[in-house]
Amino acid sequence: MTFRLYDTATREVRDFVPLEEGKVGLYVCGLTVQSEPHVGHVRSGVNFDVLQRWLRHLGYDVTFIRNVTDIDDKILTKSADQGLAWYELAYRMKRELDRAYDALNVAPPTYEPAATGHVPEMIELIQLLIDGGHAYAAADGSGDVYFDVRSWPQYGELTHQRIDDMEAAEDADPRGKRDPRDFALWKGRKDSEPETASWPSPWGRGRPGWHIECSAMAGKYLGSAFDIHGGGVDLRFPHHENEQAQSRAAGQRFASYWMHNAWITTAGEKMSKSLGNSLTIPAVLQKYRGIELRYYLLAAHYRSHVEFSFDALDEAAAGFRRIESFLDRAGDVAAGELPEAFVAAMNDDLGTPAAIAVVYDTVRQGNAALGNRDDATPYAAQVRAMLGVLGLDPADPVWAGAADDQRLTDAVDALVAGLLEQRAQARAAKDFATADAIRDRIKAAGVEVEDTPDGPKWSLA
Numbered sequence: 470m471t472f473r474l475y476d477t478a479t480r481e482v483r484d485f486v487p488l489e490e491g492k493v494g495l496y497v498c499g500l501t502v503q504s505e506p507h508v509g510h511v512r513s514g515v516n517f518d519v520l521q522r523w524l525r526h527l528g529y530d531v532t533f534i535r536n537v538t539d540i541d542d543k544i545l546t547k548s549a550d551q552g553l554a555w556y557e558l559a560y561r562m563k564r565e566l567d568r569a570y571d572a573l574n575v576a577p578p579t580y581e582p583a584a585t586g587h588v589p590e591m592i593e594l595i596q597l598l599i600d601g602g603h604a605y606a607a608a609d610g611s612g613d614v615y616f617d618v619r620s621w622p623q624y625g626e627l628t629h630q631r632i633d634d635m636e637a638a639e640d641a642d643p644r645g646k647r648d649p650r651d652f653a654l655w656k657g658r659k660d661s662e663p664e665t666a667s668w669p670s671p672w673g674r675g676r677p678g679w680h681i682e683c684s685a686m687a688g689k690y691l692g693s694a695f696d697i698h699g700g701g702v703d704l705r706f707p708h709h710e711n712e713q714a715q716s717r718a719a720g721q722r723f724a725s726y727w728m729h730n731a732w733i734t735t736a737g738e739k740m741s742k743s744l745g746n747s748l749t750i751p752a753v754l755q756k757y758r759g760i761e762l763r764y765y766l767l768a769a770h771y772r773s774h775v776e777f778s779f780d781a782l783d784e785a786a787a788g789f790r791r792i793e794s795f796l797d798r799a800g801d802v803a804a805g806e807l808p809e810a811f812v813a814a815m816n817d818d819l820g821t822p823a824a825i826a827v828v829y830d831t832v833r834q835g836n837a838a839l840g841n842r843d844d845a846t847p848y849a850a851q852v853r854a855m856l857g858v859l860g861l862d863p864a865d866p867v868w869a870g871a872a873d874d875q876r877l878t879d880a881v882d883a884l885v886a887g888l889l890e891q892r893a894q895a896r897a898a899k900d901f902a903t904a905d906a907i908r909d910r911i912k913a914a915g916v917e918v919e920d921t922p923d924g925p926k927w928s929l930a
Contacts, residue, residue: 470813470816473818474697474726474819477627478727483726491528492531493531493697494692494696494697495524496535496683496686496687496690497513498683499514501539501543503558506562506569507748510566512701512766513701514573516767519771520697520728521578523819532690534581536682536683536686537566537582539583540559544558545663554663555665556585569750571867572754573759573766574865582689584677584682590685590688591677592655594719595614596671601719602617603617604616604654605617606672607645607646607657611645612656612658612672612675615645615646616653618714621718627709635650638653640678652707654680655672656678657675658673680707680708680712681715683708683712684719687716693720693721694721696724696725697727698723698724699728699730701729702729702732729772731773731774735776753782756779758786758868761782763860764788765786767861768785768825770819771819792829792832792852795836795852796853799845800846802850802853803850804850807858808827811828825859831852889907889911889925892925895907
């Protein structure tokens, strides 16, 4: 049975044929580490984690590269607003992202390159584009370098757009551009930016543009041609369109297939920090287990937009607990063979909703066997095998550790809440000495308390 996937570039489901038999090169655009990860952020991580798990189940040797963007305009702006060095903010948020991935059992990629570690490769690629007549340094002396979109007639082929129908690129000062749609490959340093956020280059000190980062990192670790490029659907334009154009203009074949996961929305709008409707992973995991959130994210097809609601998450969590209940009743059973219907669903463009339907059907048969006092072992073995592929096997030690961590968090939360209540009562009574003593006691235990408009919040120091 052939694995088939939807290729965004051709807008059709295609048989997957790797460039090299038995091997797969996969590149996924990771996050810009500017803020705490929310549910919308981690959907991509979970979806492409399932992709690499399924490819490995099919017997492929997968090289999975997922980058981190640790320098860009938003990081500089937010770090300045918070009084932090840009690299400190990026590193803090990268650690938060790692914790979120771990909490949802997202396996690490083969390698996770950071943009700041690959500036020399980016400069080489930019120079190659200049030498080939596809890029130019701005004539205004700003130190900016732009990709000349009209030098590449195929520009727009990924998203099926005509250049004249596109809006102007907004990633740099338009005064140095030949065409408003030209996009920045290199950004000359501004006096308002920290010196540490710039690198020497043939065009003066500066930093790379967003798009050139991924082209350079994909080329370094996967070569000039690789199999699958993935990311969120919001990256199709301009990011992925620009990646493909500059890479192919530099003589690279680049990606054979393009995969994009859809948004998670709230009130019909993309979940994002700018909308103020984001739900951070630490906040959600105070109410739900990581395995339940992962199950919720996989219950919808990766190309389907999901309208987030706690009611839907409640329903998903209850559904998953029914699966766990069956496995508990069936006893300790090793994973078995995958049902053919499950394999067919996964081979059909990672059809996780249909695959989960097979899980439920198998659980139903297993429960019937238990009710009739028959042997439910074959059904439990199949359920464990299917959940294993999806990263949802409750017996996986990853989840056992997460359960222990959650119980510890709940216990600490209850204890800290009690102390904070005592502190609030002391402050209300103007007994500030007692209030300060309680605060110091909490801090001595390694817990930081922040007073917010929504009440005090704690975190480990």
